[in-house]
Amino acid sequence: MxxxxxxxxxxxxxxxxxxxxxxxxxxxxxxxxxxxxxTLVGSVSEIRPLSTEERLTEAGRPVDRLDxxxxxTTTTVAMDFGRIxxxxxxxxxxFGTPGQDRFWFLWDELAQGALxxxxxxDTRRLADCFSAIDYFEHRAIPFVVAVNCFDGAxxxxxxxxxxxxxxxxxxxxxxxxxxxxxxxxxxxxxxxEHAAASYxxxxxxxxxxxx
Amino acid sequence: MSDSTxxxxxxxxxxxxxxxxxxxxxxxxxSEAFALMAVVQAESRPATGNPPALSPEQxxxxxxxxxxxxxxxxxxxDSGLPLGVVRVLLSDLLAAELICVNRPVPPxxxxxxxxxxxxxxxxxxx
Numbered sequence: 001m002x003x004x005x006x007x008x009x010x011x012x013x014x015x016x017x018x019x020x021x022x023x024x025x026x027x028x029x030x031x032x033x034x035x036x037x038x039t040l041v042g043s044v045s046e047i048r049p050l051s052t053e054e055r056l057t058e059a060g061r062p063v064d065r066l067d068x069x070x071x072x073t074t075t076t077v078a079m080d081f082g083r084i085x086x087x088x089x090x091x092x093x094x095f096g097t098p099g100q101d102r103f104w105f106l107w108d109e110l111a112q113g114a115l116x117x118x119x120x121x122d123t124r125r126l127a128d129c130f131s132a133i134d135y136f137e138h139r140a141i142p143f144v145v146a147v148n149c150f151d152g153a154x155x156x157x158x159x160x161x162x163x164x165x166x167x168x169x170x171x172x173x174x175x176x177x178x179x180x181x182x183x184x185x186x187x188x189x190x191x192x193e194h195a196a197a198s199y200x201x202x203x204x205x206x207x208x209x210x211x
Numbered sequence: 212m213s214d215s216t217x218x219x220x221x222x223x224x225x226x227x228x229x230x231x232x233x234x235x236x237x238x239x240x241x242s243e244a245f246a247l248m249a250v251v252q253a254e255s256r257p258a259t260g261n262p263p264a265l266s267p268e269q270x271x272x273x274x275x276x277x278x279x280x281x282x283x284x285x286x287x288x289d290s291g292l293p294l295g296v297v298r299v300l301l302s303d304l305l306a307a308e309l310i311c312v313n314r315p316v317p318p319x320x321x322x323x324x325x326x327x328x329x330x331x332x333x334x335x336x337x
Contacts, residue, residue, distance in 0.1 A: 022280040024248050024315070025330065044337075050288045052295070081288050086333030093248070093284065109247060113315050115330075189334050196327040 023090050027191065028110055029080070030097045030136075031120030032128025036148045036178035037096040038080050040120060044184040045082030045094055052079065052106065079106075084188075092188075097132075107135065116195040117143040118187055120178065123156045126164055133165060142195040144172040146187045230296050233268050240302035247284045247294075248315035251301060253277035254308060263307045268292060269300050276310050 029037045041047050080096030095110050111117075117136050121129045129145070136143040147161055156164075158173035167173070174190050176183045231237075245251075253276040265273065268290070275281065275289050287297040304310045 022250055022252075022313075023326070024250055024282045024285075026248050048288045050284055051291075051293045081284060083285065084334070084337070086330060086337075090329060090333065092330065092334075093282065095284075112246070113248060115327075185334055185337060189331055192327055192330050192334065196324060196331075199327075200324065 021089050024093055025091070026093050026095060026110075026114045027188065028095050028097050028114050028117040028141075029120060030117055030129070030132035030143075032122065032125055032132075035120045035122045035125075035128065036150075037120055040118070040146075040148075040176075040178040040184050040187075041080045041082040041094045041096050043179060043181045044188065045084045045092075047080055047082045049078040050081035050095075111135075111139060111141060114141055116191045117141055118191055119143055119145045121145055121147050121161065121165070122150065123147060123161065124150075126161070129165070133167070137168065142191070142198040144174055144187065144191045144194055146174050146176045146178075148178045149175055230293060233266065233292070233296055234299040237299050240298040242302040242305055244305065244312045244314065245283045245298045245301050246315050248282045250280045250282050250313040250315070251276050251286060251310050252280040252313075254311050263309075265304075266300075268296070269304060272297065272300055273304060273309055276304075280313075282315075 029041055031037055038047070079098060080094070082094040084092040084094070086092060092115075097110055098106055117132075119129050119132045119136070133143070133145070135141075145161065145165060145167065147156065147158070149155065158175060162171070162173045165173075172190055172194050174187055176187050178184060253273060271290055272286055272292075275286055281289070283297065283301065284294070286301070287294045290297060292300075301310065301312075305312060
């Protein structure tokens, strides 16, 4: 009887799980400090903090740039985390990646197995999302750039933003309002559609390589 | 034990128990099974014999896993415990055969087209 309770029996491989067919998919929300990641995750999902052991509180104050976001009074202490229940057996989980470069060590685990990523951009500080874009491009993780259209921020056309960011052709640039649920939903739909197209192109390299 | 006694600390004070006390000094889980998106569920037929003595944190985590399956990250978020602590406590529960774990879907298997279509339809319907 003991053998029936071996580790291999209790760690079910995906797809053959007798206990549950629950599927949890991960989407990352990246971008510079103060660009609206917390707002986006909160607009479209029930947001809860997820804490790691790293203390991210007061230590960041002297080094976090606040130009353009002078009204930001709080910083992200823990990762933002949100759940979107699609149906009983399928849920999306959003992870707001820490915006400061010194937390890169957290990214590799976050990126592992991610369906894709939203890189949130602020056209006043476009350079802040370069590192996130590099990261996802190098790891071939499908992503879209979502330009958060802040009040008072100059409007830019998506193709201008794509050129300024030197994006690979085919990487979608969407305009959004991180405070608006419908707008954030469209960003997520755009990401999943892009991810589906990228994965399909990879499965048929001969057809998909032309972009 | 009266609730009317004013307390000098509140939630802002942070946890009043040192994290290493919750994990009996361990910083690493004994099992590598608990990736961020590994789905954990309480074992429907727990091992017979004497149930192991569980800490309040372990009991809280087990109760969460009994409600419905949820990924490790959500257990950490729902329990309010840091990820590293949750992983150590989950590995105890796994060793005691009180939970089962589904490993996360490997990236290579993710792009099942029908699954992504299901996600898109689900998002549109929100």
